[in-house]
Amino acid sequence: xxxxxxxxxxxxxxxxxTVKFDKEMKSIIRDGxxxxxxxxxxxxxxxxxxxxxxxxxxxxxxxxxxxxxxxxLREALAFGADKAILISDPAFQGSDTxxxxxxxxxxxxxxxxxxxLVLCGMQTTDSETGHVGPQLSEELDLPHxxxxxxxxxxxxxxxxxxxxxxxxxETIKGSLPVVLAVTHELCVIRDLPLGSLEAAFTHNNxxxxxxxxxxxxxxxxxxxxxxxxxxxxxxxxxxxxxxxIEGNSEILLEAFMKKLDELSVLDEENENQQ
Amino acid sequence: MKTSNRFGGIWIFGDYRNYFRNRVTLQLIAKxxxxxxxxxxxVAVIILGDQVHQYVMEYIAHGADIVIAGEHPYxxxxxxxxxxxxxxxxxEAFQPEIFIAGATSFGREFFPRLAKILNTGLSAxxxxxxxxxxxxxxxxxxxxxxxxLLADIITPETxxxxxxxxxxxxxxxxxxxKKTGKVIYPEVDLLPQDRLKIIRRRPQxxxxxxxxxxxxxxxxxxxxxxxxxxxxxxxxxxxxxxxxGATRPVILSGWTDESRLIGQTGKKISxxxxxxxxxxxxxxxxxxxxxxxxxxxxxxxxxAPIFKIADLGLVGEISTFLPLxxxxxxxxx
Numbered sequence: 001x002x003x004x005x006x007x008x009x010x011x012x013x014x015x016x017x018t019v020k021f022d023k024e025m026k027s028i029i030r031d032g033x034x035x036x037x038x039x040x041x042x043x044x045x046x047x048x049x050x051x052x053x054x055x056x057x058x059x060x061x062x063x064x065x066x067x068x069x070x071x072x073l074r075e076a077l078a079f080g081a082d083k084a085i086l087i088s089d090p091a092f093q094g095s096d097t098x099x100x101x102x103x104x105x106x107x108x109x110x111x112x113x114x115x116x117l118v119l120c121g122m123q124t125t126d127s128e129t130g131h132v133g134p135q136l137s138e139e140l141d142l143p144h145x146x147x148x149x150x151x152x153x154x155x156x157x158x159x160x161x162x163x164x165x166x167x168x169x170e171t172i173k174g175s176l177p178v179v180l181a182v183t184h185e186l187c188v189i190r191d192l193p194l195g196s197l198e199a200a201f202t203h204n205n206x207x208x209x210x211x212x213x214x215x216x217x218x219x220x221x222x223x224x225x226x227x228x229x230x231x232x233x234x235x236x237x238x239x240x241x242x243x244x245i246e247g248n249s250e251i252l253l254e255a256f257m258k259k260l261d262e263l264s265v266l267d268e269e270n271e272n273q274q
Numbered sequence: 275m276k277t278s279n280r281f282g283g284i285w286i287f288g289d290y291r292n293y294f295r296n297r298v299t300l301q302l303i304a305k306x307x308x309x310x311x312x313x314x315x316x317v318a319v320i321i322l323g324d325q326v327h328q329y330v331m332e333y334i335a336h337g338a339d340i341v342i343a344g345e346h347p348y349x350x351x352x353x354x355x356x357x358x359x360x361x362x363x364x365x366e367a368f369q370p371e372i373f374i375a376g377a378t379s380f381g382r383e384f385f386p387r388l389a390k391i392l393n394t395g396l397s398a399x400x401x402x403x404x405x406x407x408x409x410x411x412x413x414x415x416x417x418x419x420x421x422x423l424l425a426d427i428i429t430p431e432t433x434x435x436x437x438x439x440x441x442x443x444x445x446x447x448x449x450x451x452k453k454t455g456k457v458i459y460p461e462v463d464l465l466p467q468d469r470l471k472i473i474r475r476r477p478q479x480x481x482x483x484x485x486x487x488x489x490x491x492x493x494x495x496x497x498x499x500x501x502x503x504x505x506x507x508x509x510x511x512x513x514x515x516x517x518x519g520a521t522r523p524v525i526l527s528g529w530t531d532e533s534r535l536i537g538q539t540g541k542k543i544s545x546x547x548x549x550x551x552x553x554x555x556x557x558x559x560x561x562x563x564x565x566x567x568x569x570x571x572x573x574x575x576x577x578a579p580i581f582k583i584a585d586l587g588l589v590g591e592i593s594t595f596l597p598l599x600x601x602x603x604x605x606x607x
Contacts, residue, residue, distance in 0.1 A: 014419075039539075098390065125538065127418050129398035134386040143469040144354070146383035163478060164352075165378040166292035171474035184539055185532065227395030231413065232426040236564075244581055246589035249598045252572070256599060259570060259586050263547055265490065265514060266606065 003056035004153065004176075006048045007115035008081070009104055009136070010041040010063045012072040013126045037072045040121025044182045046189045047151055048119060049080050055153075058082050060111070064092060064103050070206050078192055078200035089210040094223035097131035103221060104132070105139035106214040117158070118179040122147055133181030143178050149185035280369050281433045284310050287375035287385070288321030288341070290329040291352060295487060298376030300446035302439060303337045305403060306374065307447070309412070310339075312405040318342055318370070322357055322462075324350040334455035337447040341455060342368070346462040351472060354384045359466045362391045367460075370434045372412050374403070377438040389436050395429030396436040399542075401443055401565065411435065417561070442486055442544040443565060478533075485534065490516035491545040493536050493563070496523035497552025497573055498592060504529040506596055507551065513603040519543065521559045537562040552592050555580025 012035035037045075051057045061076040063069045064087040073084035087107050095103065108115065118140070123130035130146075137144030150161040159173050160180060211221055218224055245255045260266055284306045289299050299319065306317040318340035319333040330341045344360055365373070375381040377399040389396035402415035406428070412435040414427040429435040485491060492511050494504045507518045519536040520529065536543060537559040544565025551572045553559060560583055563569065571584035572592055581587035588595070 096395065097386065098393070098395065101390065125419070127398075128416075128538075129386075129396075130382050131386040131389075131396060131398060134383055135390040138387045138390040144383075144387070145470065147379055159473075163379060164291075164475070165296060165380060167478055168475040169478045170472050171476070172470050173473050174470045227389075227393065227432045228397060228427050228429050230425050231428050233418075233423055236424045242569075242581065242584045242587050244576065244587040244589060246576060249590060249595040252588040252590045252595050253598055253602060255586065255588060256570065256572075257602065259568075263568060265547060266603075 003058060004051065004116040005058045005060070005113050006051065006117045006119065007108060007111070008041065008044050008048055008059065008061045008076070009118070009120040009132065010045070010061055010072060010076060011038045011124050012036065012063060012065050012069040013038045013124050035068060035072060037075060038121050038124045040123065040182065040184065042121075042189045043184060043186050044119035044121050045076055045079055045081065046187045047182060048117075049190070050187060051153060052080065060085065060115070062087060062104065062107055064088070064100060073206050074200045074204070075192075075197065077204045078196040079190070080193075084204065084206045086206050086208050087210075087214070088208060091211045091218065091222050094226060095221055096226035096228045097129050097135055098227050099221050099225035101132050101135035101139050102225065103214065103216060104136055106216055107209060108140060110209070110214060114177065116176045117153070118142070118177065120179070120181055122181040122183045130181070133179055137179035140179065143174050144181070145172055145178070146181045148180045148182045151180065151186070281371040283315050283368070283370045284313070284317050285370040285373040285434065286317065286319045286338075287373070287381065288319040288329060288333060289376050289378055289381060290321060290323065290326065291380070293329065293332070296376070296378060296441070297446055297487065298378060298439070298441040299333070300336045301441070301444040302374055302376060303333065304447045305439075305444040307337050309372070309403060309405055312407070313371070313410060315371070316340055320361065320364070322349045322360060330457055332449075334457075335449045335451050335453050337453065339455050340458065342458045342460065344460055344462045346465065348465055349462070352380050353468045354387060355468050356465050357384050358388045358391055360462065361388055364460060365392060365434060373434040373436050375438050376441050378441065381438050385436060385438050392432075392434070394432035394434060394436060395427075396438070397427040398438055400437045400439045403437065403439070412437070417564075440542060440544075440565070485517045485519055485536070485541055486543055488517035489546040490514050490549070491519050491536075491543055491547075492516050492549045492551065493519040493521065493553060494524055494551050495521045495553030495559075496527065497554065499552070501527070501529040503593065503596070506600065509600050510596070510603070513600065513607060516549070521553050521556070550580055550584070551596070553580055554578045555583065
């Protein structure tokens with residue numbers, strides 16, 4: 001077997017502390033905001049780089065997003081990815097996960113070489129759905145494992161580990177290609193190699209595809225291609241009007257015990273023990 | 275699938291694995307009953323497994339009007355592709371208008387794939403559900419940006435309207451063995467060959483589900499100052515019948531393991547009482563505790579953001595307060 005072709009789906013996200021949103025469009029304002037690579041997508045990239053270091057691999061990163069997402073692709077190139085594709089078109093705006101996975105799948109199918117391994121972060125820090133990995137696998141008709149925390153590739157097979165909610169760590173085996181949604185436990189992200197960022201910005205080219213390049217129709221993408229609609233987007237009102245007590249430990253203790261009594265924590269405790 | 279008048283009924287995925295600790299299915303039955311009243315329809319729980327009779331009876335005792343149970347030896351374990359294969363067929367046949375599942379690791383893995391096969395909308399990890407009285411649509415409230423924003427999501431055209439729901443949000447209806455319901459056993463014959471093989475299942479040492487279900491949770495932050503101080507939280511937890519959680523900096527300092535991590539990249543919890551000790555209140559952490567009924571926070575810095583969301587904020591020295599609290603509780607109990 002030659003070296004593997006690995007494809008990583010990344011998303012540029014905004015720092016959640018500086019986020020602003022458009023009430024009219026019910027969407028996030030991205031203009032003029034600094035974007036970062038979604039942290040779990042960095043984990044996916046790191047996993048791919050480790051495979052590349054060990055046995056060689058050809059790494060392609062793709063992202064669907066506004067033009068400024070290109071900086072995140074450049075950053076991925078600086079880390080050691082070989083090729084980057086920006087899928088961008090104003091018509092993609094408003095895409096839910098159904099439409100997004102459709103767009104990503106059409107780009108993956110357009111590649112010269114179909115990837116052996118498709119990696120993505122388990123979820124993003126912005127919309128936090130965790131849908132795109134599993135839905136992409138359906139769209140590509142590939143098997144999928146969610147929440148992967150260990151990856152081994154052997155010839156044409158993969159062995160991965162992921163936790164199940166009944167407290168077991170499952171070891172799963174299958175044949176490539178596969179879509180894996182990865183989680184933090186997988187690996188620790190390396191530091192950016194010195195000087196690499198500059199090189200990535202000057203030398204590497206980022207390929208740009210729009211809806212037409214991918215042969216996507218209006219009905220497939222954006223608001224029209226989405227089954228869900230955002231009815232409202234709002235900051236939850238801080239419902240707590242708490243009291244603040246400052247003082248020595250005795251004063252704090254009194255307030256604490258009074259609260260426990262109010263909430264009958266200790267009464268319940270006594271009942272349980274009877 | 276596009277909507278039509280034939281769609282009716284609320285379906286819940288019967289996630290019976292780890293039954294006694296994972297109560298999300300029962301919580302969803304309770305909420306669905308409430309929604310069903312507004313829609314004048316019935317609540318059905320769908321389960322797939324091998325010999326699941328005991329769970330069928332449990333779901334009826336907890337309020338399900340109907341249980342649809344598919345039995346087959348292969349379904350002894352959860353298989354994503356077998357689940358999506360069967361459920362997509364049954365949805366075609368029964369046409370439920372709403373289908374919800376707990377946002378457990380299996381729910382989060384198979385529900386997006388099922389929604390994709392059905393070409394219908396899905397929202398993730400909802401913290402509230404309601405019915406719009408005018409449109410009869412399911413309004414799905416889901417957090418975004420680490421809980422900074424809430425989105426109300428609807429699925430206007432396609433059916434079923436699908437959502438995964440955060441565990442621990444709704445309260446289950448108490449068990450009542452006198453309740454009756456209808457049970458349907460559809461035939462399960464042909465199953466797809468799963469492309470994945472589970473070759474090993476090993477219990478995880480670090481695993482704790484206690485935290486998600488505990489009614490009192492104590493979360494320690496880096497402000498505790500030392501591993502030894504963090505460990506005294508377990509003494510406090512013993513006295514309050516509580517579980518112990520931790521913030522990301524505590525995990526990074528190696529005071530405890532990742533299974534106790536509370537926050538955006540860890541567990542999201544909704545206990546009755548959350549006691550937050552030595553945590554500044556970074557968004558990454560607080561997004562995991564917004565479901566708590568009451569938050570008590572202790573920190574030496576009066577400007578710590580945690581106090582903005584606390585019901586009771588105590589400003590002072592943890593190193594003297596904590597031992598005093600433990601001692602006082604010991605005497606009192």
